[in-house]
Amino acid sequence: MTTALAPPLLEDTKLGPNAGGLYERLNIWTGLGFGIFLGFVAWVVSHATLQGSNWGTDMVVTCTMLGWVIGFNIGIGTFNAPIRWMLGHDQTHEDELYVAGVGQGRHRYLKYCTDHKVVGTQYLVLVMVLFAVGGTLAMMIRTQLITAHSSFLDPQTYNAIVTVHGMVMIIATIVMVSGPFANFIMPIMIGAKDMAFPRLNAMSFWVIFSAVPCILATFFLGGVNAGWTTYAPLSVQAPPAMDAFAMCIIVFVVSVTVAGVNTIVTVVTMRAKGMTMGRLPIFTWGSIIGAGLGLYAMPAFLLAMTMMITDRVTGTSFFVAAYGGSGWLWENVFWIMGHPEVYVILIPPVAAVLEIASTFARKPVFGYKVAIAGFVAIASLAIMVWAHHMFTTGWAPNLAGPFMLTTELISIPTGIIFLCTIGTLWKGSIWTRLPMYFVYLFIWNFIIGGVTGIYLSDVPADQYFHGDMFVTAHFHYTLLGGAMIGATAAVCYWFPKMSGKMLNERIGKVAFWLIAIGIQVTYFGQFWEGFQGMPRRVAYYDPQFLSANQMSTIGAYTLMAGWLVFLYMMLHGWRNGKIAPANPWHSKTLEWKVPTPVPLENFLVDPVVTSDPYTYGEGVPDGQEVPDFAPSDDPELVPAGSAGSGAQTDAGGDH
């Protein structure tokens, strides 16, 4: 039933028959169809005109991938709006409502949709698919390594799997928090109705979607055998799969750049009245700092891959020593991206962990300004440490000392973030719901990952450990045990707001313990391998490493079981979970003050912001409120069109 005071919801607008124009017919299937079609045309044309040249097959693969990406985006409608604008036939208001998903129910998730909540959900599903692919590849690696000379995989396939596992996981971890949560949650957190560039938001999702088949195609094009770091000159010699890999990266960087710009401009320009930068939730700060660092770093990846393509396709010799090039050039440009990139991965989940710790300790974030300064310091130092990946390459040995200095300095702001986390827990009222479990696991894992990184930053010690499994264990502890567990906490935290259902925490606790124990067993096994001297990226190993590998593989299967249970919990919750109230965690940030499901424009009335969202224990009214015509928890008084109301319309009621 509706209240007399309920304002009309935008999502209830009845659109005319031609609203949306071409968009009515475009969706993921037209995208796939047109992408395959244009890819095929590109293949035929490039094959006919270029195959005879020296680098023919590489050219053909590059052109085919380009055809696929452009074709897919034409087919899903990425270019519609700009082309219409150029033709002087810009989108009408009705078109914009259509493209925002009005009147389409569930179908809008398979279309180009500018609603940031839809884009956020699409990203979440994509991230889960990427983790499933990367995780399956990881299990194939660990299965191969359960004996010293397994016949499960041949070396070329193994190397190709190692490469794609790494790259898919890197893509997944870069977007795992900035995709779902900086898109869905952050605009609501700052009091905005959408992001600054809604069309670019939809574009960034579908562009990254179109990049994924490029990297999966590498398995069918000979496999990239050079690891995700694809060091030259090995990668210059790699099969045509390498061109597909490079195209994936180039397209991916376009997506991430657009998304990063969108995030930052949204926070800078679209905050609600009263929401000063000093009242922003810490998660928002983490999102923009991570996005800013990505804007610095990712173009270097695009540059490196472009040089790789020209070396392979047009005969330049950036990386070919015989003609004056150098593998060291590749390594430098790659790591100028590669190191800041791991902080792009890390900073948003860590900011989410702080946010969650505050809510579940019922205390303000300890040292809010200090934490922000810490994130800024981490991001600034991150751009000055890249050559710690090159201590043993023989390049610029005189720079070993300076890079050791900058790398060890990063541990200071990282330590400050730890102080803020445990300071938030100090004398808090600890509410041990499922998100908080993952906060504690994050703390445990990230200490181990961080400390082992300090061993690697010591140049003499790195001479023993570089290229061996100790490095692998270190970065899995930080990226999986740290960043991904932080993202998992964020999923548990924001699931009720995004899906409208509560997760079953009993199943969640089973998943938690399997994951927690799985991580320790898997990666302590790999530390052991590293101490013993087992190199990375090997399909076969000396039998002396057998016990350590068996330990690691058993741990990996445990970890896999944990993630499967977690996935089951999410699906079960989405389907059969209890209906979630608007603010199940009684948090003070703005996204919890709007109804669940969230209306199209997020806020039915403008929010009123008079303080930051950390007024726990101060005995004052909430400083971030939406003065609603009805309390959002009262099921009798929810706005028309939301779940639980009597009015069952397509728009807004169907999630």
Add this chain to the structure above:
Amino acid sequence: MSFEEQVDDIEANTILGGEPFFSRAGGKIFIIWLGFTIVGVLIGVYAPHHLLPTLLSPQGSDVWKTIVVFTVLAAPVAAFVYAVSFYSLFAWRHKGNQDEPPPDAMPQRGNGPMTVVWLAISSLLVVVLLFWGITVWNTQQVTHANTLQVNVTGQQWLWTYSYPGTGVETRTLELPLNRPVEFNITSVDVTHGFWPAVLGVQVDANPNVTTIIRTTPDKLGNFTVRCSQLCGLYHAFMNNKAAVVTPQQFSAWLQGLGATQAAADQTAGISSSASSPTTTLPDATTATPTTVPGETATTLTPDTTAPATTAPATTVPDGSTTTTGPAGIPTTTAPA
């Protein structure tokens, strides 16, 4: 607050006032911290020795020492974070109805002194670690006269070692005890990683470039050289056996591979006069190496083009006459 209330407040909230230390949160956390620190220190002192293989050079021992020192220094920091986190679960966990949040905790937005102390301690630790690392690194920069030259060539998928002056080229590596050795490493195709792990040194083999690492094996033993940089299909098989042997055994091995006795003895550092033991060279930290008595210095002059402070992994300067380069292996170098 009244005066009495202020006194009570101060007593309750400062370290020196209020209840006995070990009944308060701070005291209990101290106990937990102590426990974790002791465990961490014990792990740091005993575990690396059992986990690492036998290290055969001072550079290798440096690796072990670094791990011990870093673990012992990191233990208290990690222990503090773990102690506060674990204690929070025991002492401050809300035990009632989990469907409703517990009452708000205290509105503590930060603690300036705590932050400053934390920053100071972590900065001090970083300075100590850096000092340790740079000191160790500098001791490894020292070059010696009378260095054994070994040319290492990486290719897909094996290593080839040659000893200049002897004409010997092999796929296994042997080194004489206590003789400083300088590896000149290059690749004929892609980047490989020359990794004699137990010698504590490693550097990549790059095409068209020679990189150099130096070590002085000081223990006898067998080990394996592996490739540490993914180099294609059979990267996992790019290993070879290696050994540190006595100079006599080394010379005999070289002769078995075709070297003349004179060249073999000279390469092994065995002098022609039997009275002088040739194996006791000054230890690696001395900056002024002495020449071995009886040694003719012609073929094995110190590398005059590389100053004594050159880092172990260097490129041969462009265009220089490579005094260390053997006949027959071209070292066309890329510009630095």
